Amino acid sequence: MNSADFQFLADFLKKGSGLVVSEDKMYLLESRLLPIARERGHNTLDGLVAELRKGTDSSLKVAVIEAMTTNESFFFRDTKPFQIFENETLPALIEARAARKRLRIWCAAASTGQEPYSLAMILKENAAKMPGWRTEILGTDLSSEVLEKAKAGMYSQFEVQRGLPISLLVKYFRQVNEMWQIDAAIRASVRFQKLNLMDNFTHLGKFDVIFCRNVLIYFDQQTKAEVLERMSTMLEPDGVLFLGGAETVLGITDKFKPVTGQRGVYQHAA
């Protein structure tokens, strides 16, 4: 790919999804976009870029953005945030919301569903402590393709072995041929919706917990700040925000501050 084409693609992705692609990620462009190029009869990315430049095919634009923003996902990815959620966040909210008996959780980069379903399983395991509660888990993602997979809740043998304890596999999954499907009750407890974090999302309402892990890393500083600031308006005063292990709010926004002793967890600064 020549540098003018690379620049065009980088600008296109930045504008369309907030994704920042540096020159060293050229391989990523090729590996993710070549399948789309081939589907459209091009042997290289040149033809694809030429089509994109014409700007007339909006399905192509969507396909390119989705291919570039799809991430790998595991159940209980990184373990620790889910332990914090179960052992710190949830008990505190059960106490604070004892009268309202309502809990709203948002996974802002739900991808293929492992994160919201992990949280749903934790809620299910703790259901005895929350009699009569209404809990809601919303999973959003930019890509409708990954959301389709998330809704189906169908995972390969490889996927159910990364991060998912065997006891939970036995309890909450059933085998469908070569695949494993998460049970209907867990699926029903998560709602999936397509959403671009670059767009306005304040209509989703207020949340007690927001998971926004490993997505801000793809944005530039200004976009990160905008997204975090809009999220801060949607987080309940005593709510918490979970970011990815390599992410921080420091030097980006003053709306959030770290929760002491809970790595990756943030609360309202004031």
Next chain:
Amino acid sequence: MKSCLIVDDSKVIRMVARRILSELNFEIEEAVDGQDALQACQKNMPDAVLLDWNMPVMNGLEFLIKLRQEKGGDRPIVVFCTTENDMEHIQKALMAGANEYIMKPFDREIIEAKFAQVGLL
């Protein structure tokens, strides 16, 4: 350093598992079937056992049941690692006292994730 007994009748599998677990800082012992493994445990109880199911002489499930009856045999963390990948086998293994279950094929990432989950890492 924690110790792990790798029980598998396939030399190749033992070699692959040995490489992964050595890199994760385990001291490795190997056994070729359940009987061999039981003798190894009676001599020296390991911290962890990576256990195949289908083996000649004594299979993995029989070994596990016998191990759990041994003195100190409740201590090792047992992770099955087998091509048996249906719910019935998994449930049978858990009932017999397995702590985790890996369905072959496996890779370093799966072993690492499973061992971390049961607190071995």
